[in-house]
Amino acid sequence: MEGIQPLDLFQGIATLAVAEPLIFWGRIGLILLGFLLIYLGRKGVLEALLMIPMGFGMATINASVMFLDGDRVGTLFVDPLVTGTEATMAVLQIDWLQPIYTFMFSNGLIAVLVFLGIGVLLDVGFVMARPFQSMLLALFAELGTVATFPIAVALGMTEREAASVAMIGSADGPMVLFTSLVLAKDLFVPITVVGYLYLGLTYGGYPYLIKLLIPERLRGLPMPVEEGRKITAGQKMAFAVVACTLLSLLFPVAAPLFMALFLGVVVRESGLIEFQNLLTGPVLYGATFFLGLTLGILCEASTILSPVVLKLLLLGIVALTLSALGGIAGGYVLYFWSGRKFNPMIGVAGVSCIPTTAKLVQKLATQANPGAMILPHALGASISGVITSAILAGIYVAVLR
Numbered sequence: 001m002e003g004i005q006p007l008d009l010f011q012g013i014a015t016l017a018v019a020e021p022l023i024f025w026g027r028i029g030l031i032l033l034g035f036l037l038i039y040l041g042r043k044g045v046l047e048a049l050l051m052i053p054m055g056f057g058m059a060t061i062n063a064s065v066m067f068l069d070g071d072r073v074g075t076l077f078v079d080p081l082v083t084g085t086e087a088t089m090a091v092l093q094i095d096w097l098q099p100i101y102t103f104m105f106s107n108g109l110i111a112v113l114v115f116l117g118i119g120v121l122l123d124v125g126f127v128m129a130r131p132f133q134s135m136l137l138a139l140f141a142e143l144g145t146v147a148t149f150p151i152a153v154a155l156g157m158t159e160r161e162a163a164s165v166a167m168i169g170s171a172d173g174p175m176v177l178f179t180s181l182v183l184a185k186d187l188f189v190p191i192t193v194v195g196y197l198y199l200g201l202t203y204g205g206y207p208y209l210i211k212l213l214i215p216e217r218l219r220g221l222p223m224p225v226e227e228g229r230k231i232t233a234g235q236k237m238a239f240a241v242v243a244c245t246l247l248s249l250l251f252p253v254a255a256p257l258f259m260a261l262f263l264g265v266v267v268r269e270s271g272l273i274e275f276q277n278l279l280t281g282p283v284l285y286g287a288t289f290f291l292g293l294t295l296g297i298l299c300e301a302s303t304i305l306s307p308v309v310l311k312l313l314l315l316g317i318v319a320l321t322l323s324a325l326g327g328i329a330g331g332y333v334l335y336f337w338s339g340r341k342f343n344p345m346i347g348v349a350g351v352s353c354i355p356t357t358a359k360l361v362q363k364l365a366t367q368a369n370p371g372a373m374i375l376p377h378a379l380g381a382s383i384s385g386v387i388t389s390a391i392l393a394g395i396y397v398a399v400l401r
Contacts, residue, residue, distance in 0.1 A: 011066040015073050026301035027062040034059030034296065045204055047356065049285070050173075050196065050292040057296020065300065077297045080106070080189050097297055105294050106188075108181050110287050111174030112260040117284025118354065118386070119264015120276055124239055125231040126380035127387075133377070134350075136330060138384035141350030143326025144169025144319035145392050152315050157308075160184050161191075163396040165312055168195045169319030170389035171353035173291075178257060179393045183400055190304045190312055196295055198316045199353055206348060206357070209324050210364060214345050218335070220369025221343040223377055233269040240265040243387070251394025253401065258390060323351045327381075349378035352385025 016024055037055030041048040061077055068074045078097040091098050104110045127134045148169050152162030164180035164187065176195035180188045210219070244262035248255040267275045298304070331347025345365060349358045358378035365372040 012063050015065045015067065022305060023301050026305045027065065030062045030299055030301055031059045034062070034299075047199065049288050050199070050295075053289055053292035054196065054296040057293045058299040059296075061297045061300045065302075073302070075297075075300060078294070080298055080303060097294060100290050100294055101298075104287075104290070106181065108178050108256070110291050110294075111177045112256050113283055113287035114174050114291065115257055115260035116264045117279050117287065119261040120268045120279045120284075122261075122265055122268070122354070122383050122386075123379070124236050124265055124383060126376055127383050128231050128236065128239055130377065130380050133334060134380035134384040135388070136334070137327060137347045137350035137381040138352070138388040139350075140330025140333070140347060141323050141327035141352070141381070141385055142170065142388050142392060143329075144321065144323030145389065147322050148315055148319040151318060152311075155311055155315070157311065158184075160400050161187055163400055164188075164191050165194075165315045166319055167389070167393060167396070168198060168316045169323040170385070170392065171199060171320060171323065171351045171357070172386060172389045173199060174257065175389050175393045178254070179396060182253070182397050187308065187312075189298050190306070190309050193295055193299055193304060194309070194312045194316045196292075198320055199356075205320075206324055206351075206360060207364060209321070210328070210345055210348060210361070213325075213328050214331075216368045218343065219345050219364055219367075220372050221341075221365075222369060222372040223343055223346075223374050224341065225373075233271070236269045237266050240269070247387075247391065247394070251391065251398060253397040254390055254394035257393070261386065261390070320351075324348055327351055343372070343374050343377075346374055346377050346381055350381040350385045350388075352382060352389045354382045354386055355379065357385075358382040 016027060019027070034055040034057070037046065037051045037058065039055075040046040041051035041055065061075055064075050064077070065073050066075065076095055078095050078101045079091050080101060104113075145166050146169075148166040149159075149162050152165050153159060157165065160183040164176070164184040167176045167179045168191075170176070173192075173196050177188075177192045180191040180195075184191060240262040244258050247258045251258075264279060267279060327347035327350045328344060329347070330350060331342070331344030334342040334347070335344040343365065345361045349361050351357050358375060358381070361378050362373075362375040365374045
C-alpha cells in the first residue's frame with residue numbers, strides 16, 4: 001500500500017499520461033466527439049437511435065483505457081484485433097461486448113438483422129408504381145459509390161479497400177459493413193465507423209447542397225396526384241420473391257442481405273402480425289442499439305487512429321457528396337424529360353439512407369410550398385436505392401474477392 005501512487009488508482013488518467021501525443025489528443029478528441037454525437041442525436045440533427053448509443057460508447061471507451069498486463073494497455077469492452085481461436089476464446093471470457101462483436105458484428109449478422117427490420121418497414125408498392133422513374137434516380141444517386149472507387153485507387157488504396165470505402169456513397173450502413181468485412185478486413189473497423197458517422201451528412205449537409213443547386217420554386221414544385229391501379233399485397237409478395245431469387249442468382253455473395261431485405265417485405269405483405277412486431281420491435285431496435293454501441297466502442301483511439309483514417313474521412317465526404325450530386329442530376333433529367341413537371345429534388349432520395357433522404361426532401365418541399373407532396377415518389381427512389389446499393393456491393397465483392 002505504501003508504494004501506491006495516485007495514478008495507480010486512476011488508470012484512465014494514467015494511460016493518458018503515458019500515451020503518445022497522437023493517442024493522447026485522439027482520445028480527448030473522440031471523447032468530445034462522443035459528447036457531440038449524443039447532443040446532436042438528442043436535438044434531432046443526427047439519427048438518435050444510432051448516434052446516442054454510438055456517442056456514449058465512443059466517449060466511454062476512450063475514457064476507460066487501462067493497463068492490462070505489464071505495459072500493455074486496452075479495455076474490458078472488446079478487442080477487434082484479436083485473431084486465432086484460442087485467443088478469441090480467452091477474450092470472450094473477459095471483454096463483455098466481445099460476444100456481440102464476434103458472433104454478430106464481425107460476421108455481418110447484425111447487418112442482416114437490421115435489413116430484416118427495414119424490409120418489414122418498406123412498401124415496395126412505391127417502386128412498383130413507378131419502376132422506371134425510381135430505378136433511374138437510384139442509379140444516378142450511386143454516382144459516389146462508383147466514382148469514388150478510382151479516386152481511392154489513385155490515392156494509393158488497394159482495389160478491395162477502394163471498393164469498401166466507395167460503398168460509403170450508398171449511405172447504407174449495413175452495406176458498408178458487409179462490403180468492408182468481406183473485402184478489407186484490416187480496415188473493416190475504421191471504414192465502418194467512418195461510414196456510419198457520415199450518415200449524419202444526409203441530415204446536416206444535404207439540405208445546404210440542395211438549396212445551393214435547386215432554386216426554391218423548383219423545390220416547391222408539387223407532384224401530380226396519380227390515379228394508378230392498386231397494387232395488391234399478393235403482387236408485392238410476388239415482386240419480393242422474384243427479385244430476391246433473381247438477385248441472389250446473379251450475386252450470391254450478397255444473398256444474405258437480399259434475403260433479409262425481401263423476407264422482411266414478404267412478412268409485411270403476408271399479414272403475419274406476430275413476425276412484424278418481432279422484426280420491427282426487438283430485432284430492429286435491438287440490432288440498431290448494439291450496432292451503435294459497438295461502433296462507439298470500436299472508436300478507441302489506438303484502434304482507429306492510423307494514417308489511412310484521414311484518407312477515409314476525405315473519401316467518405318467525396319462519396320456522399322458525389323452521390324447527392326448524381327441524385328440531383330437524375331432529378332433534373334426527369335424534370336426536363338417530363339416537360340418541367342417533375343420536382344428535381346426527389347433525385348436526392350435515391351441516396352439510400354432510407355427513410356432519411358425521402359423525409360428530408362419532403363421537409364424541404366414543404367418549406368418551399370406547404371401544399372407540395374412528393375413523399376410517395378421520394379420513397380420509391382429511396383427503396384430502389386437500397387436495391388441498387390446491394391447490387392453494387394454484390395458486384396464489387398464478386399469481382400474483387
